[in-house]
Amino acid sequence: MIIDTHAHLNTEEYKDDLNEVLKRAQKNNVNKIIVIGMDEASNELAISLANEHDMLYATVGVHPGYVDHETTEHLESIVTKKKVVAIGECGIDLHWRQDNYDLQRSIFIEQIELAKRFKLPLVIHTRSSFEEAYQCLLPSKGKVTGVFHCFSSDLKDAKRAIELGFYIGIDGPITFKKAEELVEIVENIDLKHILVETDSPYLAPMPFRGKRNEPAYTKYVVEKIAEIKKISVAEVMKQTTENAHVLFKLGGISS
Numbered sequence: 001m002i003i004d005t006h007a008h009l010n011t012e013e014y015k016d017d018l019n020e021v022l023k024r025a026q027k028n029n030v031n032k033i034i035v036i037g038m039d040e041a042s043n044e045l046a047i048s049l050a051n052e053h054d055m056l057y058a059t060v061g062v063h064p065g066y067v068d069h070e071t072t073e074h075l076e077s078i079v080t081k082k083k084v085v086a087i088g089e090c091g092i093d094l095h096w097r098q099d100n101y102d103l104q105r106s107i108f109i110e111q112i113e114l115a116k117r118f119k120l121p122l123v124i125h126t127r128s129s130f131e132e133a134y135q136c137l138l139p140s141k142g143k144v145t146g147v148f149h150c151f152s153s154d155l156k157d158a159k160r161a162i163e164l165g166f167y168i169g170i171d172g173p174i175t176f177k178k179a180e181e182l183v184e185i186v187e188n189i190d191l192k193h194i195l196v197e198t199d200s201p202y203l204a205p206m207p208f209r210g211k212r213n214e215p216a217y218t219k220y221v222v223e224k225i226a227e228i229k230k231i232s233v234a235e236v237m238k239q240t241t242e243n244a245h246v247l248f249k250l251g252g253i254s255s
Contacts, residue, residue, distance in 0.1 A: 001029055001030075001031045001032075001237060001241050002028075002029050002030045002031070002196065002218050002219060002222055002237050002240070002241065003030070003031070003032040003033070003034070003195075003196070003218075003240070003241050003244040003245075003250075004025070004030050004032075004033045004034070004196065004197060004198050004200070004215040004218040005034050005147065005169065005195045005196065005197050005244050005248070006034060006036055006089075006123065006147075006149050006150070006169060006171070006195075006197035006198065006199050007033050007034065007035060007036065007197075007198050007199070007200040007214075007215050008035070008036055008038075008042075008199070008200060008201060008202070009021070009033065009035045009046075009049060009056070009200065009215075010035050010036075010037065010042045010045040010046045010049060011042070011201060013200075013201040013212055014201070018049075021214050021215065021216070022053060022055065022056075022215075024214065024215075024216040025055075025214070025215040025216045025218075026055070027216070028216040028217075028218070028219045029219065029237065030215045030216060030218050030219070031055055032055050032056075032057065032244070032250060033055060033056050033057070033215045034056075034057045034058070034059060034085060034086070034244075034248065035049050035050060035056050035057065035058050035059070036059050036061075036088065036089050036123060037058065037059050037060040037061055037088075037089070038061065038062070038063035038065070038066055038089050039062060039063065039066040039070045040070060040074050043058075043060040043061070043074070043075075043078060044078070046058035046059065046060065047060070047078065047081050047083065047084060050082075050083040050084075051082065051083060056083070057083050057084075057085045057248065057250065058081075058083055058084050058085065059084065059085060059086040059087065059088050059089065059123050060075055060078050060079060060084055060087060060088075061075070061086075061087050061088040061089050061090040061111055061123065062075070062090055062107050062111065063089045063090065063091075063125060064090070064091055064092050064093040064097075064104045064107070064108065064125060065093060065096065065097075067100060067103050067104050067107045068100060068103070070107075071107075072107060072110045072111060072114065075087070075111070075114055076114070079114065079118050079120060080118065084120075085120070085121075085248040085249065085250065086115075086120055086121045086122065086123050086146065086248060087111050087114055087115045087118070087120050087121070087122055087123070088111070088122050088123025088124060088125070088146070088149070089123050089124075089125045089149065090107070090108050090111040090122065090123070090124060090125065091108055091124040091125035091126050091129070091133050092104045092105060092108055092125075092126060092129040092132045092133045092136070093125060093126070093127045093128070093129060094127065094128040094129040094132065095127040095128040095129075096127070101132075105132065105136060108133065108136055109136055112136060112137065112140055112144060115144050115146070116140060116143050116144050121144075121145050121146040121147065121247050121248060122144060122145070122146030122147075123146060123147055123149050124137075124146055124147065124148050124149060124166070125149055125150075126148060126152065126153070127152060130148075130152075130153040130157045130161075131157075133148075134157070134160060134161070134164070137164055137166075138164070141164055141165065142165065144165075145165045145166060145167075145247065146166050146167070146247070147166060147167040147168070147169045147195050147247065148161045148166055148167070148168055148169060149169040149171075149197060149199070150169055150171045150173075150197065150199050150203065151168045151169055151170065151182070151185065152173075153181075154181050154184075154185070155181070155184050155185050155188055155189075158185045158189055159189070162189060162193045167193055167194065167195045167243060167247060168185065168189060168193055168194050168195070169194075169195050169196075169197045170182070170185075170186065170194055170195070170196055170197065170221055170225060171196075171197045171198060171199050171203050171205075171221060172198065172199070172203040172204055172205035172206075172209070172213060172217065172220070172221060173203060173205075174186065174205075174221055174224050174225065174228075175205040175206040175209075175220055175221070175224050176205075176206065176209065183228055186225055186228045186229065187228055187229065191225075191229065191231075191235070191236065191239045191240070192239060192243060193243075194225065194239075194240055194243065195240060195243055195244055195247070196218050196221045196222055196225070196236075196240045197218070197221070198213050198214065198215055198217055198218050198221070199213065200212075200213040200214050200215055200217075201213050201214070204217060205217050205220040205221060205224075206220070222236045222237055222240070223236075225240075
């Protein structure tokens with residue numbers, strides 16, 4: 001069994017064929033998927049999808065790309081809804097915007113505080129911003145956990161994230177030719193700290209790069225991790241599934 005811990009099935013890309021996407025996921029051993037919210041509308045849709053499909057779970061949050069027209073006010077009334085397993089996608093993105101950094105930071109800290117209050121993990125987005133996000137989390141060390149989704153920094157930062165009590169999210173880019181830093185991370189950190197993700201519909205792995213991603217392709221991430229670590233695919237499936245169950249409290253560990 002594989003758990004895709006990060007998929008945006010609540011986007012336009014799946015409005016016409018979601019049921020087929022879910023069937024393909026199951027055929028490829030992906031039996032649970034976490035649908036990621038980014039703003040009020042996508043949060044509500046993530047919850048709705050999770051309630052319609054047994055294999056889906058939801059997160060709710062305000063993505064740093066949405067902070068100019070979103071607040072966290074609506075989160076408090078939905079974080080306790082059935083099948084909501086985390087707060088996020090939240091964090092800081094300094095790749096696309098730097099001019100609203102103070103607002104991004106403020107919205108992120110509000111979500112860290114919510115995660116602590118409601119005892120939920122965080123799904124964190126960092127792009128060109130690991131250090132900034134890390135500094136926001138440091139005062140809450142030991143009081144909050146989560147995952148640095150689609151990890152894009154180096155081995156040193158991966159170790160700092162783990163020491164902070166967080167998991168490392170590995171996605172399709174691990175299969176790309178120029179993935180030296182990600183390969184080094186996977187080689188050098190224990191499998192018990194890794195979650196597998198797709199970030200569907202984005203970042204499709206080889207051989208689908210440039211096309212719409214979907215949860216079925218999580219298997220390519222699992223296979224690449226197994227190849228890098230020189231262990232069996234079954235071992236990667238088992239440990240990463242256990243990691244996801246532990247972090248997101250998905251109701252027991254399935255074999």
